[in-house]
Amino acid sequence: MKIRPFRLFLLALSLLIPAALCAVVLFLFTYAGQAILFNGLGFLSRITWNLGNLYGDPVTVNGIQVPQGANYGILVFIAGTLASSFISILIAVPLSVGAAIFLAEAVPELERNRPRWMPPVRPALSMLVELVAVVPSVVFGLWGVAVLVPFIGKYLAPSGSGYGLLSASIVLALMITPIIATTLLDSLMQVAKENRESAFALGATHFEVVSKVMLPMVRTTLIGGIVLALGRALGETMAVLMVSGGAINILPTSIFSPVSTIASFIVSQLDSAESDPTNMAVRSLAEIALVLFIITLAVNATAKLLTSGALNVRSRK
Amino acid sequence: MSAAVNNTSRNQGLALRRAIISNIGWVACGLGLLLVIGPLLDIVGVVVFHGISAFSIKLFTTTTNGTAGGLLNAIEGTLVISLGAMLIAVPIGVGAGIYLAEYGTNKLGSAIRFLSDVLTGTPSIVLGYFSYIVFVTTLGWNFSILAAAITIAILIVPYLARITEIALRQVPNTMREAGFALGASEPGVVFKIVLPGAVSGVVTGALLALAISVGETAPLIYTAGWSNYLWNGQLTNSPIGYLTYVIWTFIDQPDSQSHALAFAAALLVMLVVLAINVGVRLLVRRTKLV
Numbered sequence: 001m002k003i004r005p006f007r008l009f010l011l012a013l014s015l016l017i018p019a020a021l022c023a024v025v026l027f028l029f030t031y032a033g034q035a036i037l038f039n040g041l042g043f044l045s046r047i048t049w050n051l052g053n054l055y056g057d058p059v060t061v062n063g064i065q066v067p068q069g070a071n072y073g074i075l076v077f078i079a080g081t082l083a084s085s086f087i088s089i090l091i092a093v094p095l096s097v098g099a100a101i102f103l104a105e106a107v108p109e110l111e112r113n114r115p116r117w118m119p120p121v122r123p124a125l126s127m128l129v130e131l132v133a134v135v136p137s138v139v140f141g142l143w144g145v146a147v148l149v150p151f152i153g154k155y156l157a158p159s160g161s162g163y164g165l166l167s168a169s170i171v172l173a174l175m176i177t178p179i180i181a182t183t184l185l186d187s188l189m190q191v192a193k194e195n196r197e198s199a200f201a202l203g204a205t206h207f208e209v210v211s212k213v214m215l216p217m218v219r220t221t222l223i224g225g226i227v228l229a230l231g232r233a234l235g236e237t238m239a240v241l242m243v244s245g246g247a248i249n250i251l252p253t254s255i256f257s258p259v260s261t262i263a264s265f266i267v268s269q270l271d272s273a274e275s276d277p278t279n280m281a282v283r284s285l286a287e288i289a290l291v292l293f294i295i296t297l298a299v300n301a302t303a304k305l306l307t308s309g310a311l312n313v314r315s316r317k
Numbered sequence: 318m319s320a321a322v323n324n325t326s327r328n329q330g331l332a333l334r335r336a337i338i339s340n341i342g343w344v345a346c347g348l349g350l351l352l353v354i355g356p357l358l359d360i361v362g363v364v365v366f367h368g369i370s371a372f373s374i375k376l377f378t379t380t381t382n383g384t385a386g387g388l389l390n391a392i393e394g395t396l397v398i399s400l401g402a403m404l405i406a407v408p409i410g411v412g413a414g415i416y417l418a419e420y421g422t423n424k425l426g427s428a429i430r431f432l433s434d435v436l437t438g439t440p441s442i443v444l445g446y447f448s449y450i451v452f453v454t455t456l457g458w459n460f461s462i463l464a465a466a467i468t469i470a471i472l473i474v475p476y477l478a479r480i481t482e483i484a485l486r487q488v489p490n491t492m493r494e495a496g497f498a499l500g501a502s503e504p505g506v507v508f509k510i511v512l513p514g515a516v517s518g519v520v521t522g523a524l525l526a527l528a529i530s531v532g533e534t535a536p537l538i539y540t541a542g543w544s545n546y547l548w549n550g551q552l553t554n555s556p557i558g559y560l561t562y563v564i565w566t567f568i569d570q571p572d573s574q575s576h577a578l579a580f581a582a583a584l585l586v587m588l589v590v591l592a593i594n595v596g597v598r599l600l601v602r603r604t605k606l607v
Contacts, residue, residue, distance in 0.1 A: 098349020136532030235440025
């Protein structure tokens with residue numbers, strides 16, 4: 001075989017991407033190793049996160065040095081992550097399905113009789129939906145702190161504090177709606193013309209055509225988009241950190257309870273973890289990061305299988 | 318006879334009900350669109366309103382002092398980190414994109430594409446924490462520009478590769494064949510024919526990656542640290558400020574002065590991110606390249 005240096009060079013460059021991914025997994029895993037041994041499986045099911053006595057002499061458990069009384073459990077954060085993500089999906093799905101249907105079917109209908117001087121509205125509207133996705137997470141958080149949290153605290157929360165699960169879920173929902181909406185919009189536009197027209201010919205109203213013929217046809221893609229959005233919500237950090245209230249050692253009891261997600265907890269623990277002389281807290285945080293990576297990997301892989309599945313609709317000719 | 322009348326009235330009732338349900342459905346869908354776009358407009362409105370009132374010359378000429386002063390150090394930090402990340406990521410991302418578009422139709426190509434997608438889906442805080450344990454602590458760089466820039470680079474390389482690949486695939490194969498027929502080498506075809514033909518797509522990808530890196534926060538918290546001072550020119554062992562840090566920490570301070578700084582920083586970040594994204598979308602729609 002002829003050796004082509006140019007190709008090999010480009011291949012080497014592109015192999016850096018998988019290499020980076022492998023490095024991330026490998027280093028997190030080796031660094032977390034001692035923590036994984038020390039924490040065991042109970043890591044996932046214990047409620048208390050206690051750094052132990054950082055100023056006393058460390059004790060040795062099974063040959064691993066840990067601060068006295070240290071106990072690392074992340075059930076609270078797993079619960080916070082799952083709860084906020086699922087509630088955000090519950091909010092986001094109806095909104096984004098409605099938005100996508102309106103953009104795909106209603107806007108062209110409304111625009112049909114527009115005056116000649118008026119530019120089409122749909123590109124501008126769908127651009128606005130896409131732009132929601134590019135707003136930085138921290139700006140969503142800022143808006144949450146400045147607008148949403150005071151509103152919820154004043155009108156909804158019995159405790160008077162708006163920081164909590166509901167605020168986090170609403171902000172997350174706003175962030176993931178464009179993912180679901182654009183996925184659905186793209187696939188609605190690709191539904192075969194024949195199917196649409198046959199439904200009309202049978203006497204269905206326009207809304208029935210959309211809801212009973214077109215939506216079922218793009219069901220798989222829609223679910224794929226929702227799972228993709230779920231993956232994004234699970235790993236979202238800054239916005240959640242700013243509005244969630246940051247609970248430790250207590251499971252959420254209502255939608256107004258303060259919560260912590262896995263991602264937001266990692267950020268909030270930087271300072272305290274650094275003061276641990278045995279480094280076990282930093283190692284346990286690496287283990288948390290690994291857990292978060294595995295969860296999002298599983299979710300994103302599911303989304304990929306669904307969106308590229310054989311059940312996709314044929315493109316409109 | 319009466320049965321027929323009954324039937325028609327039943328049909329009319331049914332038709333009426335269907336029409337009503339349809340109209341309710343359309344209104345609900347419109348409401349959904351409103352609730353998706355409304356918050357965006359509110360975010361832009363709130364940030365612009367509070368941000369503009371905090372704008373002054375001082376904001377751009379003085380550094381942060383505690384939670385007061387200006388944002389010069391943060392603006393400089395964001396610029397240095399983003400440009401540093403681009404410097405690392407663009408050659409790798411574009412190179413990978415070229416490989417995937419030109420020679421990546423085999424199993425190896427799809428494997429790289431899949432792993433690249435996995436990297437895109439990895440939460441940015443995981444990447445940040447990885448850099449913390451590798452660069453900041455193990456390699457002993459401490460909070461530094463280099464650690465921050467590498468982290469952001471890891472984050473944006475998959476985007477660059479994907480967009481470059483899409484852009485290059487739009488170049489018709491006949492152009493490649495014409496190049497080869499004229500005796501051009503492989504690098505010649507790629508650099509003189511394919512890349513120039515797809516240059517606007519590649520630039521689009523680079524700009525979108527820049528927008529992402531300007532708006533990122535989570536991976537920087539564990540790698541860049543924070544500093545009230547201007548960059549001293551060192552790549553390692555010197556923390557650096559950045560705009561998104563100002564947004565998330567200063568809004569938690571009790572005084573209105575730090576809130577004003579947070580909104581001013583958010584306005585600057587939003588201006589860059591929205592300008593790039595709106596500009597790219599308008600341009601791309603016209604040329605229909607990506």
